[in-house]
Amino acid sequence: MLANARAGTLTGAARMLGLDNATVGRRLALLEERLAVRLVERLPRAARLTALGKQAASQAAAMEKGALAIERLVRTARSQEQGMVVITAPPVLARHFLAPRLRDLVQRHPLVQLSILSQAHVVSLARLDADLALRLTPPIGDADIACCIGRMPFAQYAARDYPYTGQPERWEFIAYTAQAGEFAHLRWLNQVIDLRRVVCEVADLSNQYEAACSGIGVPDLPCFIGDADPWLQRLPDPQPGLTLDVWIALHPDRRNDQRVRATMRDIVTLVGASDLAT
Numbered sequence: 001m002l003a004n005a006r007a008g009t010l011t012g013a014a015r016m017l018g019l020d021n022a023t024v025g026r027r028l029a030l031l032e033e034r035l036a037v038r039l040v041e042r043l044p045r046a047a048r049l050t051a052l053g054k055q056a057a058s059q060a061a062a063m064e065k066g067a068l069a070i071e072r073l074v075r076t077a078r079s080q081e082q083g084m085v086v087i088t089a090p091p092v093l094a095r096h097f098l099a100p101r102l103r104d105l106v107q108r109h110p111l112v113q114l115s116i117l118s119q120a121h122v123v124s125l126a127r128l129d130a131d132l133a134l135r136l137t138p139p140i141g142d143a144d145i146a147c148c149i150g151r152m153p154f155a156q157y158a159a160r161d162y163p164y165t166g167q168p169e170r171w172e173f174i175a176y177t178a179q180a181g182e183f184a185h186l187r188w189l190n191q192v193i194d195l196r197r198v199v200c201e202v203a204d205l206s207n208q209y210e211a212a213c214s215g216i217g218v219p220d221l222p223c224f225i226g227d228a229d230p231w232l233q234r235l236p237d238p239q240p241g242l243t244l245d246v247w248i249a250l251h252p253d254r255r256n257d258q259r260v261r262a263t264m265r266d267i268v269t270l271v272g273a274s275d276l277a278t
Contacts, residue, residue, distance in 0.1 A: 008046055008047070008048075009045070009046055009047055028040060037052055038050050038052070039052060083111075083112065083113070083259055084112070084113045084114075084115055085112055085113070085114055085115070085131050085132065085259050085260055085263045086115040086117060086129075086130045086131045086132070087114065087115070087116050087117065087130060087131065087132045087133070087134065087263070087267075088116075088117040088119050088123040088129070088130035088132070088133045088134070089116065089117070089118065089119070089133070089134035089135075090118075090119070090120060090134070090135070090136055091118045091119075091120060091204050091205070091206055092204070092205040092206060092222060092225075093134050093136075093246070094116050094117070094118035094119075094134075095118065095206050096206070096209075096222070096224070096225050097224070097271075097274070097276070098116055098134075098267075099116070101270050102114065102116075104266075104270065105263070105266055105267070105270070108262075108266050109259070109262055109263065109266070112259055112262075112263065114263070117129075117130055120181070120204070122135065122137070125144050125249060125250060125251040125254075126144075126251055131250065131254060131257070131259075131260045131263075132248065132249070132250050132260060132263060132264055132267070133247075133248070133249040133250070134246065134247070134248055134267070135246075135247040135248075135249060136152065136184075136244045136245070136246065136247070137184070137244075137247070138245065138247060139247070139249060144249040144250060144251055144252070145249060145250055145251070145252055145255060146247050146248065146249035147247065147248060147249075148245045148246065148247055149246055149247065149248050149267075149268050149271045149272075149276075150245070150246035150271040150272075150274070150276035150277055151243050151244070151245055151246065151276065151277075152222050152223075152224065152243065152244045152245075152246055152276055153222070153223045153241055153242070153243040154185070154188070154220050154221060154222055154223065154241045154242045154243070154244075155220070155221065155223050155226060155234050155235070155237070155241050156171070156192070156218050156219070156220055156221075156234070156235040156237050156241075157212055157218065157219060157221050157226040157229075157232045157233065157234055157235060158171075158212060158215075158217070158218050158232065158233060158235055159212065159213065159214070159215035159231060159232060159233075160231060160232070160233050161215060162215060162218070162233070165233065165235060165236075166236070168235070168236075168237065169196070171196055171217070171218045171235070172196070172197045172198070172199035172216075172217040172218065173189075173192075173193045173196060173197065173198050173199065173217055173218050173219070173220075174198075174199065174200055174201075174202060174208045174211045174212060174216065174217045174218065174219040175189060175190075175193060175198045175200075175201050175202075176189070176201060176202070176203070176204075176208075177201045177202065177203055178201075179203070180203060180204070184242070184244060185205075185220070185242060185244070188220070188242040189220045192220060192239065199216055199217040200216060200217065205219075205221065205222065205225075208220075208221065209221055209225055209226075209229075212226075212232060213229070213231055213232065218235065220241075220242070223241075223275065224274065224275035224276055227275070228275075246271065246276055248264060248267060248268065250264060
């Protein structure tokens, strides 16, 4: 019922729960049968909660919140040097910052198993989807403990043999696909491109980087990626570039978790020693 309240459809609820529609429908019908009430009004394109269903969903959400709080406290109480730490990060940081430094992180705490989630969307620390989060957006209405640990400036790059290096009006850009969503770098890149030609569209920054290395056109890349590649050159552009803050976050209930705090300190140290340092 709670998944249905959040998704608005049985199909959406099934997707959230990792189940098929028939299973979700059966479970919901069984719940209504046991309670002898109607909780959901089934419509052709939606599954809308009844008035009683909305009240029940609110109580269920409170129960879930309490259960998750207990689980967070238990995990913290069990914290030892050995175990798993799950880190969520946007793909550009997961692939180009964390992945090359995994050996260093693991050597600092050899009994800790790291799990890296490369996620474009913000993952919930309250729901225990991850223990730590690297983010490129500040927390808004979020109960997590978050601090800015670095900055990620961008610039335009091209292959060393790009023929239009000194002719910005002829640059052909590598942009995002329409399915990429709406975010700060996409808005910035659209302003930079303006009326100039887009030669290709790709899903994310890693693909923009790969496309640039092929020589096809100009991406707007994080400088810590573009400057480190000998096959790329930073293009001259008088317009000030975009800079995004790098944040690290953990849930308040995990602040005393030894493994999580140690891993967090290590990541902050690695950022401080990198080109992302503030």
